[in-house]
Amino acid sequence: MLEKNRIKKSNITFLIFAFNEEKRIEYPVKCFLPYGDVLIIDNLSTDRTCEIAKNLGASVIRFRREIGTFAETPEVVDRIYKNVKTDWVFWGMADEMVPKTCLELYKKIASENKYKVVVQKKKTLLFDEKSEFLPCDITVNFFRKDSIDFRNNRIHQTGKFAKHVKPDEILYLPPIDEYSVYHFSNYITENLVRNFNIYTTEHAKNISHKNLEIRIILEPMITFVTHYLQGGAIWRGIRGLIVSLQYSYYSFLALVKAYELKYNINLITQERNFAVVKKELLKTSPKSSLFKRIRANLWIYFLSKVHKYYKFRK
Numbered sequence: 275m276l277e278k279n280r281i282k283k284s285n286i287t288f289l290i291f292a293f294n295e296e297k298r299i300e301y302p303v304k305c306f307l308p309y310g311d312v313l314i315i316d317n318l319s320t321d322r323t324c325e326i327a328k329n330l331g332a333s334v335i336r337f338r339r340e341i342g343t344f345a346e347t348p349e350v351v352d353r354i355y356k357n358v359k360t361d362w363v364f365w366g367m368a369d370e371m372v373p374k375t376c377l378e379l380y381k382k383i384a385s386e387n388k389y390k391v392v393v394q395k396k397k398t399l400l401f402d403e404k405s406e407f408l409p410c411d412i413t414v415n416f417f418r419k420d421s422i423d424f425r426n427n428r429i430h431q432t433g434k435f436a437k438h439v440k441p442d443e444i445l446y447l448p449p450i451d452e453y454s455v456y457h458f459s460n461y462i463t464e465n466l467v468r469n470f471n472i473y474t475t476e477h478a479k480n481i482s483h484k485n486l487e488i489r490i491i492l493e494p495m496i497t498f499v500t501h502y503l504q505g506g507a508i509w510r511g512i513r514g515l516i517v518s519l520q521y522s523y524y525s526f527l528a529l530v531k532a533y534e535l536k537y538n539i540n541l542i543t544q545e546r547n548f549a550v551v552k553k554e555l556l557k558t559s560p561k562s563s564l565f566k567r568i569r570a571n572l573w574i575y576f577l578s579k580v581h582k583y584y585k586f587r588k
Contacts, residue, residue: 286310478531498522
């Protein structure tokens with residue numbers, strides 16, 4: 275079946291990372307299979323992801339990747355590469371595809387071996403086929419196996435250029451649709467918030483603690499402006515506003531978690547601090563000063579009037 279779907283044997287293996295992607299895995303497999311081997315790296319899916327991929331002609335390896343291990347380690351990469359027989363790989367996800375024009379170029383690049391790394395545009399679509407966001411986003415998905423170094427890899431980073439890669443061995447493709455990696459991001463807010471919480475916990479570990487307090491104030495605002503204005507989200511109406519605010523929220527969460535790490539704020543230390551007050555409450559009752567009692571009575575008198583007016587008005 276594999277050979278029937280292939281136009282011509284190439285020196286490329288298309289790696290697709292997947293977890294419970296039975297509704298989406300068909301498209302990338304059908305997209306890449308005519309242009310090389312397709313290897314699914316499955317994180318122990320519980321749905322039909324592996325079955326569908328195998329029936330289409332892809333190979334599958336399965337192993338558990340723990341929650342929070344979003345940055346590829348050399349150990350994980352070596353484990354994957356043991357199943358790769360080609361010199362070139364496409365490092366992709368189940369929500370990514372590449373146009374045929376670009377895939378043909380991949381084959382040409384892999385056969386000539388003039389370049390070692392390809393830098394190109396990532397075309398991210400949200401909501402529908404017309405909602406492109408971050409039009410200036412670039413990505414490195416296609417490279418020779420030995421040309422990307424995954425040591426000290428960070429979240430949202432596909433390694434870095436190996437030391438032996440020379441400037442003239444890097445090919446920069448023009449940022450047009452036919453040479454773009456299409457990213458079909460279909461997260462709704464419920465999924466987005468859940469994933470943000472996981473990703474930001476890992477991301478916070480790599481954030482510098484320098485000037486962290488002022489960055490908590492400024493960086494989310496800068497993130498919003500960057501996506502809304504520079505990223506062109508402003509032209510997407512309310513959807514552009516929503517996405518820009520979501521990216522800003524991600525930035526805020528990551529920085530706040532870094533702040534908590536800096537000052538060792540967690541459930542254990544919080545409870546330890548609360549224990550002081552709890553023990554005191556077991557012994558005695560607090561006693562406010564005369565000034566505090568007067569101020570509190572004036573304040574509650576005003577609030578009670580406002581509350582009764584709005585609560586019981588006809």
